[in-house]
Amino acid sequence: MAAAGALRLLVPRGRLLPPRRGLRLSAPAAIQVTVRDALNQALDEELERDERVFLLGEEVAQYDGAYKISRGLWKKYGDKRIIDTPISEMGFTGIAVGAAMAGLRPVCEFMTFNFSMQAIDQVINSAAKTCYMSAGTIPVPIVFRGPNGASAGVAAQHSQCFAAWYGHCPGLKVVSPWSSEDAKGLLKASIRDDNPVVMLENELLYGVPFEMSEQAQSKDFVVPIGKAKIEREGTHVTLVAHSRPVGHCLEAASILAKEGVECEVINLRTIRPMDIETVEASVAKTNHLVTVEGGWPQFGVGSEICARIMEGPAFNYLDAPAVRVTGADVPMPYAKILEDNCIPQVKDIIFAVKKTLNI
Template sequence: MASLRCFFRSGRNAISVVLRREFHKTSPATLQVTVRDALNQAMDEELERDERVFLLGEEVAQYDGAYKVSRGLWKKYGDKRIIDTPISEMGFAGIAVGAAMAGLRPICEFMTFNFSMQAIDQVINSAAKTYYMSAGLQPVPIVFRGPNGASAGVAAQHSQCFAAWYSHCPGLKVLSPWSAEDAKGLLKSAIRDDNPVVVLENELMYGVAFELSDEAQSKDFVIPIGKAKIERPGNHVTLVAHSRMVGFCLDAAAVLAKEGVECEVINLRTIRPLDTDTIEASIMKTNHLISVEGGWPQFGVGAEICARIMEGPAFNYLDAPAIRVTGVDIPMPYAKILEDNSVPQIKDIIFSVKKTLNM
């Protein structure tokens, strides 16, 4: 009898192993990947795929990047593909734009987009306008990327969000990823695009890990530029955000769900071109709109969204005025308690939802 029980037990174990194998064959594999590593994977795969791609910027090579986003790339590709530059944004941005005009596909890293102000003439006058001014004869396939918006304890000169600034300019595409999937798929699309693309990352998101699906782990994975993603469906209010604020909106939505309020959270992913269709379709379902961003209110991304909704077919579906949740209209303070009160918090989003729903 003992031998018989062992036989059946071993048979069950064998069946269990087979079932587990079959399950893993058919179910999508997921992997925890930080935003930093997702960006690194995207650049690595595109450097390997296309010999015209190269990376340049301050400390991107031997130091592995100020935020370790380019970790290991210099050792793998060498000095000709991963290039350390002097502290001169106007200089190395100009070199990158010239290289793009000559047929290469540079990735130009700014240590923070606040420092891109030194190079904005190159980004706008040299890169953004050339394709149009040449009647489509001279593409400028370049990516400008780096951390954007508020970090922590770095005060005013390192904390500005430039999403509205750069998305104001025709000729540029402007991307603002939130998750690891966003970071990898959008950056790969940006590198392959024949237009100049600004990729606005967030320093506080670099170390945050997300599940990366089997599809997103593929070297062929890209996310279309100009298409938003509904991160959480809902039918009471539409929350529209980009970058780090997407996570804040999801956290606020989780709290509000316990009170019976279902928020639809839209991750813009792309600031220019803006996916107005997805926002309008959501408003037609929820009848309420709140935009959330870390930047300043005046002439911001939220202001543009509100204007488009007012001018379009979704306006007639609104049951309450659209509300903007933004950073405070001041230079970023250094003190933490003042800093926390200068950028949107989860409680601010919850308050705005309840206000627009008259709760």
């Protein structure tokens, strides 16, 4: 300590010591970035990178977006790149799909994916099927993005999860981010992809800060579509989730770890194409599987995962039936206490884990 003090005294005020071998200077570290800001960064970087990219949707321009995802972009890129539309999802989605067929790369924002039902003919019949029906001669590079699933206190017509709906359709890619790195990397990858991509964000995550690595702060950072991420290593049970329930799984895993149960948490990131290989490898290690999602139980993402595991080599490693944790099989109630009981909670995940482990 004395030597260190003497060293400080020898350095003139206002001057820095030069780098010395054996001393580590602080490198640019990870920073906290909200999902909202991560999406804004991704849009800004891709608009700057490729002049064919443009954003359209309700209130995306002068108002900076209903959720402020496009904050500042209209002032920077102008009316031709950031386009406010009338409240007509079928109309502006059709315009976006036509623009993609003509060689542009539109990002089409739905104020909520519940409103995409107004434009599902354009998304499925026009965007998803055209490349196939044209024998590959007409790609449709378009991104449909916006908040998906339940928010808070917005009742039945604003609370569906559309992961299973759009994941059902060949011709589409479907991504569902959880963290800020997911959001930025998947949006950039989606914009660069030559296929139509449905990006299902979560309104309740927009204001949540996540640690973003130095790598993710780069303009070249992308998250590969179709690749899941192991968020936590474990040995006793595999938890598979996407979007906001990933956080619930990690919280449940922390609680269960205090009881000696080590959960492996997989963040799917992509619904279609699904990275079932990562899930299979995890099940082969843990011998147990619990899927978690905010959507309805029938024909859901968890159902697909369970079917794929049962039909594949990982089935032979299961020591107990797979268990699904889902939203309740009812339209979303408005009352908060009923809403809480319709959405998977941490306690529901813990109960499912103990059930499959028979503890």
